[in-house]
Amino acid sequence: GQQLNQSPQSMFIQEGEDVSMNCTSSSIFNTWLWYKQDPGEGPVLLIALYKAGELTSNGRLTAQFGITRKDSFLNISASIPSDVGIYFCAGGKANAGGTSYGKLTFGQGTILTVHP
Amino acid sequence: NAGVMQNPRHLVRRRGQEARLRCSPMKGHSHVYWYRQLPEEGLKFMVYLQKENIIDESGMPKERFSAEFPKEGPSILRIQQVVRGDSAAYFCASEGDAGELFFGEGSRLTVL
Numbered sequence: 001g002q003q004l005n006q007s008p009q010s011m012f013i014q015e016g017e018d019v020s021m022n023c024t025s026s027s028i029f030n031t032w033l034w035y036k037q038d039p040g041e042g043p044v045l046l047i048a049l050y051k052a053g054e055l056t057s058n059g060r061l062t063a064q065f066g067i068t069r070k071d072s073f074l075n076i077s078a079s080i081p082s083d084v085g086i087y088f089c090a091g092g093k094a095n096a097g098g099t100s101y102g103k104l105t106f107g108q109g110t111i112l113t114v115h116p
Numbered sequence: 117n118a119g120v121m122q123n124p125r126h127l128v129r130r131r132g133q134e135a136r137l138r139c140s141p142m143k144g145h146s147h148v149y150w151y152r153q154l155p156e157e158g159l160k161f162m163v164y165l166q167k168e169n170i171i172d173e174s175g176m177p178k179e180r181f182s183a184e185f186p187k188e189g190p191s192i193l194r195i196q197q198v199v200r201g202d203s204a205a206y207f208c209a210s211e212g213d214a215g216e217l218f219f220g221e222g223s224r225l226t227v228l
Contacts, residue, residue, distance in 0.1 A: 006158075031215055042120075042207055042219035043159065050214060088158055092215055102149050102211040103172060106158030 006089050006107030013079055014115050021087060021110045022073040029091030032065050032072035033104065037086045046087075047074070079114050086111050119143060120210050120220035121190075128226045129198050137223040138190040139208030147171075148191045149209040149217060150183060159207060165191055198227045 006023045013019060023032070031050050035043035047058050049065035049072060056063055062075045072089055090104040119142040129135050141148045146167045151159040161175040165185040176183065180198075185191040195202055205224045209217040 004158075033216055035219075040224075042221045045216055045218060048214065048216045090159075090217075102147075102209065102215055102217045103161050103164060104159075104217060106160070108158050109156075 004089060004091055004105055004107040006110055008110060009108070010111040010113070012113045012115065015079060015081060017079055019076040019079055019083070019112060020073060021089075022071060023089035023091070023107045024071045025091055025105075026070070028069040029093055029105075030069070031092035032063070033090045033092065034061075034063050034072070034074045035088045035090060037088060037109075039085075043088060076112075079112075081114050081116055084112055084114050120208055120218055122206075122208050122220035122223050124223055125221060126224050126226070128228060130228050131199055132197050135195040135198050135202070135225055137193040137195075137206050137208075137225070139193070139220060140190045141208070141210040142218065145210045147211050148185055149211065150191075150193050151207045151209065151219075153205040153207060153222075155204070162193075162206075195225070198225070200227045203227045 004023050004025050033048045034046045036046055037043045047056050047063040052065055052069050053067050054065040060077045064073055086109045088109050089107040092104050121140040123138050149164050150162040152162055153159045163176050163183045164172040168187050180196045182194045203226050205222045207219050207222045209219045
């Protein structure tokens with residue numbers, strides 16, 4: 001089946017540092033999404049990307065949809081302790097009718113630890 | 117999370133018992149997705165349902181697993197004769213207008 005390779009697997013950073021993580025795939029996706037999951041909770045949508053080359057920001061978060069449609073990255077600037085959690089990328093493909101479709105392929109996750 | 121309601125949050129079953137997980141999507145939504153997350157892994161698609169109709173069940177194990185979304189009431193994911201390997205978090209999601217998914221808090225199944 002399709003696989004997304006997400007890296008790094010884990011990161012340990014100091015508060016205030018910037019963070020970068022990325023996902024790559026051997027196949028093309030029409031949408032890229034980034035989620036954050038806290039322990040015992042469901043994934044929360046951070047940023048959604050719908051167009052190749054698109055660069056989108058949400059506060060301190062910035063994500064880009066790669067030109068080849070096979071990759072995406074997420075940057076977090078000036079990290080704070082509450083950024084701790086697991087970050088997942090997810091790729092989506094349109095169905096035969098060309099409409100959006102919520103069948104997503106998820107990466108393995110990046111575990112972020114922020115030291116105060 | 118964004119109005120998707122799942123219950124129970126935690127469920128413990130012994131091997132061979134049945135597990136039933138329920139999901140109510142966001143208000144006004146008639147589609148639900150079920151995903152499974154094994155410990156320390158990403159989420160994996162299981163099934164996509166509309167009211168009274170299964171659209172895509174390509175991620176569902178062929179045996180023991182079934183899902184429904186009746187005209188009235190929540191969507192139900194049913195696992196018969198559970199085994200230890202079924203222990204996981206099961207998430208339900210509603211779909212936004214642009215295809216993004218909004219997940220519930222999940223149901224965590226532990227099989228003893």
